[in-house]
Amino acid sequence: MNTKDKSWKILSLIPIIAVLVILTLVPLVNIFYNSFFDIRWDDGKYNYTYIGLENYIELPNNKFYLPGLINTIKLSIFAVFFQMLFGFLIALGISKIKRGKGFFISLFLLPILLPPIVIGSIWRLMYGFDFGIFNYLLSFFGVFPLDWLGSSSLAFTSIVIVDIWHWTPFVVLLLLAGLESLPTDVYEAARVDGTSGWNEIIYITIPLMIPTIIVTMVFRFILSFKVFDEIYLLTQGGPGTSTEVISFSIYETFFESDNMGLGSVMSVVSLFVVSLLIIIVLNVIRRVNKYAN
């Protein structure tokens, strides 16, 4: 590579680096800076009072954040697990379809194409205690109406179900792309050797799909921490704090309570926790992969 080419490559990267710095790094640094202050609007301007680590020390006592963090982690684990499972099975099924594949892909994509407000309204109606279709169907089996969104023990599961329904198509899409790009000669060779369909999946498809599965899972894991719409539209974090999640706590603190200092701390800690979990997940996957190889 000559010097001119190298300079041009560096030069061409500058715009994207600038965008990254302005839209990502600067807000991050700003939030980190704000987290050490008590910020109040007074006399027509924001007044910053330095309070050191006070916001950080108070955070564990916050009645919404800690339950929200625990719920978010639980939701990520359960929802992503089932999304990967169902997503893989559906993608596998679609990949075997010879005719009408486009129709099925469009059908399965519907949930991610719907606006969140529509999803919230649909599910809120379906979960309704007296008017909902689920309880209506259960009544045919003599089951007493379930308190889908009102029971402290069931509301969280109801949210997980909506999240699985909402985001499984995303997983399907990525895994299907992975499945369709697998080399066909391996399968042909296996068939010549008389490999069964089940063994084909276990010994060929899954090992070959591992990189795509990991990327999809990490992607979904990160995105699942951003869950907000379902909570906001279905339960508002209740009953009690049984469906509280960090994004909802942060939203309430920043925009409802107008507490920028505490909201910043919540954001910084959430970022740290998510990064830590991603590192742990990637390490576990790497070790499992190494062991499997």
Added chain:
Amino acid sequence: MKKIISTISIFLFSITFVGEVFAGPKLTMLINQSPWFDGFRKTLEMYEEETGASIELDVNPYPAMSEKIRNSIRAPEGIYDIVITSTEFMSTYSDSGEFRNINDIDPNYKLDPGICSYQNTSYWNYDTQSYDPVNGEFIGIPVNGNVQVLYYRRDLYEEKGLTPPKTWDDLIANAAVFHNPPQMYGMIQRAERSSVTYNFGPYMFSHGGAVYKDPANGDFSIVFNSPEVKAAMEAYLKVRDTVGHPNAHAIGQGEMIQYLRTGKAAHAIAVIAAWGGMDDPNKSAVIGKMGAALNPAGPMGSASSLGHWEAHIPKNIPDENAVEALDFLKWLVTKENQIKYIENGAVPVRCDLIDSPMAKQDEFRFLEALGQNSDVAQFIAPNVEAVESTSITNLYLNKIVAGEVSIEEGLNAAAEELYQLLTKAGKKTGKLPDL
């Protein structure tokens, strides 16, 4: 041909020029999408037609209101010439110092005594951080008189020969006659986390309870864990357990209105703004069947909780816009135009309409109950920290109703957190011993 083009050009230029000279400034108002909005819009159109003024509405869902107000009033130049605040965040923004004193725009303007006082929420005292009609600044004009009233099925009452309940025990007795779930619930309560405090208000105040001891005089001592509030919560749960919905802690305003309109609720304490759809054939199965009454009384009489809206004129808009904005608000609250307001389906802010002939008409049969409940309506959290304090009371009341904690545990925990919040805010506060 040239002559024709020149004539047309001169004509077009003239009307444009004339329009510029005579038209006042085009105003923008921030308002929320709610059951009373259509009535407001229709009345505004009447004003525009009558005066030639022009006010553009920026209509938003309720949760977006607070942020939009904040962004506009804190900007160097405001987007909105009129903003409206609900009781939930009224005190916070009243204390912001970003609203004009109405008398700086028109030194002679006073609120007509026929307008409901709503515990003096038009006047804010910056020193005591409380509503004060004597030393407070005149910063708001009420535009929506939303309070909670008792909805009941008057057709079923007539059938059974009942009269509207005077006390909570009367309510339970009447509701028991119709309670036959899931076909019909005797009473619907909305105890969802985002709104339980508001719905609990009539129970709490009628039992002599409150969140703060004497906020009007700057005493923000916490009395939320008093025996009176405990008794109110016991009454609330008794209603639920005997004639209410077992799922009350997951019911919000939308569901409550749905139960009323579908004929599945015999009673509910709901905002009067919901009345608009009760007699609408496109929205309701109970046309002409609903009645409204004064909320049932506890040991301290009847009570309601304020949920009204005040209009404010921000400081960061041009003076001529402020004058135009005030002209509209003055027009809106006159008795004559409040009658149009009601006819259009909005919620009036005048208490002197109860005795008008209009109140006797079947179509406007809610007016008497509105006036009665407005007279006894109280402000649950008239403090600057209202958003945070309400999130505390909402959380613990919801937990109590959901059965996650006992009444004592919930009220004590809420009182402790309220005390911490008010202490941190530098308020004169204190708290009661634990229940």
